[in-house]
Amino acid sequence: MKDLMRIKCLISQDIEALLNQQIKKEAHSSSLYLAMSSWCDQNGFDYSADYFAKQSEEERAHQLKLFKYVLDMGGNAISPEVTGIKTDFAGFREVFEDALEAEIAITQSFKNIASRCHKEQDFVTMEFLNWFLKEQREEEYKARRALELFEVIGEEGTGRWEIDKHVNKITYSEQ
Amino acid sequence: MEKACIDINELINVFSTDRGSVYQSDKLNCFYVDFGGKFARYNCLSLQKLKNIVEGIDVEALLLNTNKADFELITFNGCDHIYLLSALEIVSLKELLQGAFTMFKLNHLISDCLYRLTV
Numbered sequence: 001m002k003d004l005m006r007i008k009c010l011i012s013q014d015i016e017a018l019l020n021q022q023i024k025k026e027a028h029s030s031s032l033y034l035a036m037s038s039w040c041d042q043n044g045f046d047y048s049a050d051y052f053a054k055q056s057e058e059e060r061a062h063q064l065k066l067f068k069y070v071l072d073m074g075g076n077a078i079s080p081e082v083t084g085i086k087t088d089f090a091g092f093r094e095v096f097e098d099a100l101e102a103e104i105a106i107t108q109s110f111k112n113i114a115s116r117c118h119k120e121q122d123f124v125t126m127e128f129l130n131w132f133l134k135e136q137r138e139e140e141y142k143a144r145r146a147l148e149l150f151e152v153i154g155e156e157g158t159g160r161w162e163i164d165k166h167v168n169k170i171t172y173s174e175q
Numbered sequence: 176m177e178k179a180c181i182d183i184n185e186l187i188n189v190f191s192t193d194r195g196s197v198y199q200s201d202k203l204n205c206f207y208v209d210f211g212g213k214f215a216r217y218n219c220l221s222l223q224k225l226k227n228i229v230e231g232i233d234v235e236a237l238l239l240n241t242n243k244a245d246f247e248l249i250t251f252n253g254c255d256h257i258y259l260l261s262a263l264e265i266v267s268l269k270e271l272l273q274g275a276f277t278m279f280k281l282n283h284l285i286s287d288c289l290y291r292l293t294v
């Protein structure tokens with residue numbers, strides 16, 4: 001008997017479902033960062049507002065990258081419904097705490113897909129995922145570094161203003 | 176008329192229950208679902224859609240809802256068939272499709288191994 005499903009599609013139904021879940025998660029991240037950008041802007045943290053707006057765009061790009069992969073492999077990419085975005089934050093620091101938490105959850109999610117790929121011996125998707133796993137290094141580093149600024153600079157006096165100015169300058173290099 | 180094509184296209188029985196069968200045609204790269212008095216042709220995409228829709232039906236809710244008949248209309252865009260099924264028939268169709276997809280999976284595992292071994 002011919003493996004008709006395989007002829008139609010390179011990835012399994014399980015992997016396809018996981019990737020569609022990830023598409024939704026990236027869309028959620030993108031919306032969350034946009035909400036953070038809005039909050040920062042309204043509270044006078046303009047540099048952080050820019051930083052989160054840029055992050056939001058990156059997450060959208062991640063979403064589209066996954067979307068394209070699912071389609072290119074012959075699968076059904078699902079445009080996600082995004083709901084339940086947190087829009088109110090207790091303070092400047094909480095925004096960054098939430099950002100790091102969100103990135104950690106994304107890393108975990110990719111690890112979960114990777115482990116499924118290993119189980120199925122889907123090395124093609126695994127190779128595709130490597131880009132994201134590497135990207136998560138940078139994403140977590142940046143979120144962690146931003147939070148570190150609250151310790152290093154301190155929130156007292158003009159501290160928050162100083163932190164805001166530095167957030168936009170955070171970069172990551174492997175070397 | 177469609178039944179007449181079966182022999183010509185050498186249908187493979189993928190999975191059967193006492194309520195119905197799913198066949199595959201290697202010649203035409205398609206599937207046939209024999210269920211509820213219908214012999215319906217599907218491609219990969221539409222068979223998956225059918226399975227998703229049937230799996231998505233909350234049979235329990237259907238039975239508990241007293242404002243509605245215990246029947247569900249099953250069809251989707253691009254599908255040439257309409258099923259009007261009772262709760263019991265939905266359970267049967269679900270079982271049939273899940274069985275067929277399990278066989279597809281098994282077939283995939285086997286052909287994956289054989290292909291790798293021979294190439």
Ligand SMILES: [Fe+2]
Binds near residue numbers: 058059
């Ligand atoms: Fe991302």
Ligand SMILES: [Fe+2]
Binds near residue numbers: 029103106139
């Ligand atoms: Fe991210």
